[in-house]
Amino acid sequence: VSGRTLDINAWYAAGRLTAAGLHVSRITSVGDDHRKVTEALKKALRDSRFVLVTGGLGSTDDDLTNEIVASALNRPLCLDENMLRLIEKHAAVRGIKITASLKKMAWMPDGSRLLNPAGTACGFCIEERGVRLYFLPGVPDQMRYLMDKLVIPELIGTFRPLPVMRQRIVKLYGLNEPNIAEIFKDLHHAGGDVVLGFYPHFPENHITISLRGENEKSVTQELERVEQAIERLVGPYVFAKGIENMEEVVGRKLSDRRLTISVAESCTGGLIGHRLTNVPGSSVYFRGGVAVYSNQAKMNLLHVDPKIIDRYGAVSDATVRAMATSVRDVFQTELSLAVTGIAGPSGGSTDKPVGTVHVALAAIDNVFSKKYVFWGNREQIKLNTSMMALDWVRRYLDGHPFLPSI
Amino acid sequence: VSGRTLDINAWYAAGRLTAAGLHVSRITSVGDDHRKVTEALKKALRDSRFVLVTGGLGSTDDDLTNEIVASALNRPLCLDENMLRLIEKHAAVRGIKITASLKKMAWMPDGSRLLNPAGTACGFCIEERGVRLYFLPGVPDQMRYLMDKLVIPELIGTFRPLPVMRQRIVKLYGLNEPNIAEIFKDLHHAGGDVVLGFYPHFPENHITISLRGENEKSVTQELERVEQAIERLVGPYVFAKGIENMEEVVGRKLSDRRLTISVAESCTGGLIGHRLTNVPGSSVYFRGGVAVYSNQAKMNLLHVDPKIIDRYGAVSDATVRAMATSVRDVFQTELSLAVTGIAGPSGGSTDKPVGTVHVALAAIDNVFSKKYVFWGNREQIKLNTSMMALDWVRRYLDGHPFLPSI
Numbered sequence: 001v002s003g004r005t006l007d008i009n010a011w012y013a014a015g016r017l018t019a020a021g022l023h024v025s026r027i028t029s030v031g032d033d034h035r036k037v038t039e040a041l042k043k044a045l046r047d048s049r050f051v052l053v054t055g056g057l058g059s060t061d062d063d064l065t066n067e068i069v070a071s072a073l074n075r076p077l078c079l080d081e082n083m084l085r086l087i088e089k090h091a092a093v094r095g096i097k098i099t100a101s102l103k104k105m106a107w108m109p110d111g112s113r114l115l116n117p118a119g120t121a122c123g124f125c126i127e128e129r130g131v132r133l134y135f136l137p138g139v140p141d142q143m144r145y146l147m148d149k150l151v152i153p154e155l156i157g158t159f160r161p162l163p164v165m166r167q168r169i170v171k172l173y174g175l176n177e178p179n180i181a182e183i184f185k186d187l188h189h190a191g192g193d194v195v196l197g198f199y200p201h202f203p204e205n206h207i208t209i210s211l212r213g214e215n216e217k218s219v220t221q222e223l224e225r226v227e228q229a230i231e232r233l234v235g236p237y238v239f240a241k242g243i244e245n246m247e248e249v250v251g252r253k254l255s256d257r258r259l260t261i262s263v264a265e266s267c268t269g270g271l272i273g274h275r276l277t278n279v280p281g282s283s284v285y286f287r288g289g290v291a292v293y294s295n296q297a298k299m300n301l302l303h304v305d306p307k308i309i310d311r312y313g314a315v316s317d318a319t320v321r322a323m324a325t326s327v328r329d330v331f332q333t334e335l336s337l338a339v340t341g342i343a344g345p346s347g348g349s350t351d352k353p354v355g356t357v358h359v360a361l362a363a364i365d366n367v368f369s370k371k372y373v374f375w376g377n378r379e380q381i382k383l384n385t386s387m388m389a390l391d392w393v394r395r396y397l398d399g400h401p402f403l404p405s406i
Numbered sequence: 407v408s409g410r411t412l413d414i415n416a417w418y419a420a421g422r423l424t425a426a427g428l429h430v431s432r433i434t435s436v437g438d439d440h441r442k443v444t445e446a447l448k449k450a451l452r453d454s455r456f457v458l459v460t461g462g463l464g465s466t467d468d469d470l471t472n473e474i475v476a477s478a479l480n481r482p483l484c485l486d487e488n489m490l491r492l493i494e495k496h497a498a499v500r501g502i503k504i505t506a507s508l509k510k511m512a513w514m515p516d517g518s519r520l521l522n523p524a525g526t527a528c529g530f531c532i533e534e535r536g537v538r539l540y541f542l543p544g545v546p547d548q549m550r551y552l553m554d555k556l557v558i559p560e561l562i563g564t565f566r567p568l569p570v571m572r573q574r575i576v577k578l579y580g581l582n583e584p585n586i587a588e589i590f591k592d593l594h595h596a597g598g599d600v601v602l603g604f605y606p607h608f609p610e611n612h613i614t615i616s617l618r619g620e621n622e623k624s625v626t627q628e629l630e631r632v633e634q635a636i637e638r639l640v641g642p643y644v645f646a647k648g649i650e651n652m653e654e655v656v657g658r659k660l661s662d663r664r665l666t667i668s669v670a671e672s673c674t675g676g677l678i679g680h681r682l683t684n685v686p687g688s689s690v691y692f693r694g695g696v697a698v699y700s701n702q703a704k705m706n707l708l709h710v711d712p713k714i715i716d717r718y719g720a721v722s723d724a725t726v727r728a729m730a731t732s733v734r735d736v737f738q739t740e741l742s743l744a745v746t747g748i749a750g751p752s753g754g755s756t757d758k759p760v761g762t763v764h765v766a767l768a769a770i771d772n773v774f775s776k777k778y779v780f781w782g783n784r785e786q787i788k789l790n791t792s793m794m795a796l797d798w799v800r801r802y803l804d805g806h807p808f809l810p811s812i
Binding site (some may be wrong): 004029043280 | 407408409410411412413414416417418419420421422423424425430431432433434435436437442446449464465466467468497499500502503505507508545603604605669671673674675676677678679680682683684686687688689692693694695696697698699700702703706707736737738749750751752784785788
């Protein structure tokens with residue numbers, strides 16, 4: 001609660017529990033404070049079927065979990081011989097003396113069941129009025145290990161949720177949020193028991209489709225149906241499904257067709273090349289790029305005719321087409337991308353406001369180009385530009401027309 | 407609560423509140439569920455003096471905050487004309503139609519006070535039975551902006567902890583975490599009432615120095631003293647203070663000396679150019695770069711001698727020096743950077759494991775180069791490489807030697 005550390009344990013546990021088909025109703029963080037931990041624990045006991053507590057199991061003064069649990073549940077602290085032996089063994093291996101602080105860890109609330117009694121990562125479990133409580137260490141590695149190895153299997157065994165839980169993710173680009181909200185409304189009606197989630201992820205929008213049910217086949221069929229409904233509504237805007245990102249999709253499509261690509265970047269300064277090369281194995285299709293941030297560089301490296309820049313400006317369709325054609329020649333690739341624009345905050349004019357960007361794609365037999373006006377700050381304009389350029393490759397390879405953003 | 411997204415808002419807010427001398431007693435996360443949000447809200451009202459709620463203010467169906475607050479506090483939802491105008495203005499700028507979903511955002515609980523009524527990031531504030539409730543958007547950028555600009559100053563004004571509260575941030579690069587922890591230990595003793603915070607921020611490490619006190623002068627003097635103590639310990643590793651980032655520091659130093667720079671990137675694929683051009687006005691000093699991802703490109707664009715690549719390999723000191731010298735000529739800049747390395751996951755060998763990176767800096771009278779072996783995944787290796795290259799420019803301009811990472 002001091003903001004000093006980011007709570008990745010709760011995030012990890014929630015993800016694992018959700019994936020296992022269990023429902024997380026609340027996540028609470030409190031400081032190392034007797035009253036607050038007690039209160040949070042009692043509240044959890046009142047309205048949950050299982051409770052997961054992390055942290056406070058160590059040997060320092062602010063590790064209070066055992067004491068607090070004992071007093072909150074009115075159980076005495078008892079010396080657990082098993083735990084004591086584990087501590088002694090662990091100390092011996094590391095050449096540490098057994099201190100009172102270390103011994104403290106072996107005093108556990110009456111009725112505790114030790115988790116993982118053979119290993120070094122230790123936690124315990126208590127049943128109280130039909131509620132199962134797990135206490136896990138706060139050290140992320142140990143917590144994750146016990147979670148995956150012991151807690152999740154036990155919980156699934158005990159609570160037997162509807163056995164099958166599946167989730168799909170559909171990723172959209174080029175649709176504005178309010179439009180997705182409108183489309184979403186129709187989907188909610190068509191969805192039946194399917195749970196839809198909507199996550200803006202600038203400049204992308206992700207839709208999750210989840211369903212829990214009795215058997216794999218019916219769950220899969222129902223998810224399929226909703227996914228197809230989404231595709232009918234916004235098909236060309238769906239750039240990826242599942243965990244793939246834009247650069248992976250583009251990379252996969254280029255690899256599949258054995259095509260190579262190069263890039264000429266002005267306002268993005270290298271971002272498109274950076275994204276393409278985030279994908280392992282991208283050297284198969286990415287030959288390289290140039291960041292031509294000055295007019296001089298556009299002329300020297302890409303031989304863009306100074307007359308074109310003079311007449312139409314560096315941010316123009318004519319310039320971006322010349323950049324794309326030339327970089328394709330320089331790197332001898334089948335495809336090339338070029339972008340030029342005004343990322344701001346300065347440099348805009350009435351004619352060409354900040355956010356004005358031209359994108360071009362040069363292929364063997366054609367050059368495509370188009371002007372966009374993106375909204376946002378400098379980094380958002382750069383990100384949107386790189387996203388649009390990459391999406392052009394996807395659309396070109398998929399045979400989609402270059403639809404306007406709606 | 408599904409574990410799909412990591413809650414960085416709570417972490418950020420807790421950190422800022424703590425640094426401001428306020429005490430966070432509990433952090434609760436619940437899903438988009440009417441009953442659970444209501445319950446959490448009512449509990450917070452019972453035992454807090456101020457409550458901060460993030461998320462659920464948008465235009466989609468699962469944005470329920472306004473409705474839930476209205477019903478939990480027994481207040482009607484009223485159309486806020488100010489908010490409606492903001493939405494209309496925002497929509498007009500982006501060329502979006504006003505839909506019912508968008509309009510929904512302007513229906514706010516009776517008695518709400520709009521935060522930041524002139525800007526695009528919006529939230530609101532309500533007083534209920536002596537408790538101040540803030541409702542902020544879930545989008546991290548907007549939430550942070552409102553938090554820093556409005557909420558924290560208001561809270562400090564209302565709850566009046568010691569009148570003066572100052573915080574400084576010192577950003578380190580090139581020191582490993584365990585070493586900082588050791589250095590930190592000494593600082594804790596020397597620090598007096600100063601609160602030190604330590605935030606790893608891969609690949610950077612940030613130290614915050616905060617102090618609350620009676621008057622500006624004594625607080626500033628004390629912070630100065632601790633900041634100087636840090637500088638004595640790790641001076642050359644301090645690349646920035648306050649909100650500046652590495653590319654801004656490098657940009658400022660280049661601007662100040664009217665120097666220009668160009669980059670030749672292999673394993674980073676464009677990331678260094680991207681970072682340099684994230685800084686507004688970077689066209690003054692950044693002329694451009696090349697991403698030479700294939701050996702062919704290294705030879706064609708940068709005229710790297712094929713014999714050098716044959717003899718020493720593409721990942722070698724000889725190659726990176728040739729790249730740096732050549733790109734400096736191509737773009738006619740005073741300085742240039744070059745990097746070549748193995749970002750993985752494949753491509754490593756016993757001699758040159760994944761993470762092996764060569765960095766070079768070419769200046770008017772000299773070329774510096776050095777080999778590093780970075781640890782991490784592909785993106786981490788790329789990030790560390792770009793960071794190290796940029797840090798070389800800073801160190802060169804500051805006259806620091808090229809210290810090894812410790």
